[in-house]
Amino acid sequence: MTTLDIELLGAMRELAAAQLPSDTSIHSGRPLRRFALELHVPDERHQELEAELQAAATAEGPHLRGSEGRWRVLDGWSKVSTGRRREICIYRMEVQEVQEAEVPDLVDQPFLARTAERVMANSRALAELLEELHACGVLDEGRSLAIAAAATLRPLTREEARELSRTDRLSH
Structure with missing residues (x-):
């Protein structure tokens, strides 16, 4: 006690x-x-x-x-x-x-980097799969383009661009 x-x-x-x-x-x-x-x-x-x-x-x-x-x-x-x-x-x-924040917000940077690598690897694998399905005739040109368009990144919002810019300046 x-x-x-x-x-x-x-x-x-x-x-x-x-x-x-x-x-x-x-x-x-x-x-x-x-x-x-x-x-x-x-x-x-x-x-x-x-x-x-x-x-x-x-x-x-x-x-x-x-x-x-x-x-x-x-x-x-x-x-x-x-x-x-x-x-x-x-x-x-x-x-x-409660753990007090004693380190910058970038403490999880290695984890974030590994997650981004995983996302990029999955994206590449899916793109190759789409190409293969299109080459084999399973997907026609229209469907292949529609799937590729759905996977395209949307543009950043003003708030996201501002936050990314601020974070970029803080990390240098």
């Missing part, structure tokens, strides 16, 4: 936390810490806490701030208000460390 300092309901709270098996980051492969927490909240503030937890459960955030980084609330928290003091809601939840 350890403690985590996490900002909830507008204040930094020191919460007892039980460490859970870590998950692995899909971006870096490093372990992301996970903890189980229990929080006692007055009934009049439970809706405010629900809204914070709901927002912190999304992948984009806003995640909960803590002294050791940011935390995402994992889906499936529970709330009970039984026992001696029904005016107190007891929340049980799991949080997972």
Whole structure:
């Protein structure tokens, strides 16, 4: 058992936390810490806490701030208000460390390059297959041209061209 300092309901709270098996980051492969927490909240503030937890459960955030980084609330928290003091809601939840972006967006560049290579190889194979089918008489000229036209890239939109230009400038 350890403690985590996490900002909830507008204040930094020191919460007892039980460490859970870590998950692995899909971006870096490093372990992301996970903890189980229990929080006692007055009934009049439970809706405010629900809204914070709901927002912190999304992948984009806003995640909960803590002294050791940011935390995402994992889906499936529970709330009970039984026992001696029904005016107190007891929340049980799991949080997972959020990996802060410390590297440029081009970190997945090798994966993107391999995906592009695969797409180009498949395109070449399909083009050769079309030529072969046309040469064997399976596809007539009109159908062959229609398939080739369907595989032609559409022009870039203004937004795409602007983003590609911006990304190009940033990578040099």
